[in-house]
Amino acid sequence: MIGPTPYSSQQLANWLAERVGFEINVTFSRAMGQPVRGQRKGKQWELRLHRAFEQAPEDVLESLGRWLRNGRRSKQACERLDQWLEETIYSQRTPRKTARRSGKGEVYDLDDSARDLWDSFLESRLAPDQRPHLEWGQRQPSRSRGGLRLGSWDAHTNRVRLHPVLDDSKVPYWFVRTVLVHELLHAAYPPIRDRGGRWCPHHAEFRRQERAWPDHEKARAYEREHLPKLVRAARALGRR
Secondary structure, three states: OOOOOOOOHHHHHHHHHHHHOOEEEEEEEOOOOOOEEEEEEOOEEEEEEEHHHHHOOHHHHHHHHHHHHHHHHOHHHHHHHHHHHHHHOHHHOOOOOOOOOOOEOOOOEHHHHHOOOOOOOOOOOOOHHHOOEEEEOOOOOOOOOOOOOOEEEEOOOOEEEEOHHHOOOOOOHHHHHHHHHHHHHHHHOOOEEOOOOOEEOOOHHHHHHHHHOOOHHHHHHHHHHHHHHHHHHHHOOOOO
């Protein structure tokens, strides 16, 4: 059983192969930009994994195996992998000093969208000097095939960034605003450690506040229905 003791690449490959049913070759690296890289050739997987996987919890490795078998169809497995990568690898990266982008897009202005939230929904949870900088991401083609990160909050730089695919008149304003609220809640209710010592970004209080947002359920339904279209639009960004 995979446990806290570091395992070799061959031991991990054998462990995964037993669960996936494919031949697997594992190579460890220290690449933090792409901690999981995989290429499938017939019934063989070539995996390049960050060295942190040497001591990954068994549930994370089980999630990795489900992802290898089923791809993005294993939603819970992908979410667990993403959470662990965020806690273990991404949060350890030294933030790059990049110029701040504007929150004023071609269609939507993020600063205007958030203006009334501080004294209403967020109830002045963050003092004015603690409020995140709001910006749109760069309009360039996405490499994503199945999923899409619509927004993010960077704790190191205190920036909330929304994906430019949302800056489109075809995307409802209430949906853009709901994505913005989700990221602002991350700043207002930062990650906490669970009983196992792992960082939990979507803890109980965060979820409670998120569910209180009037358009939360409607936005979830919209995302489920329109995500494939948003992914295609994101892959075409910058080519127009």
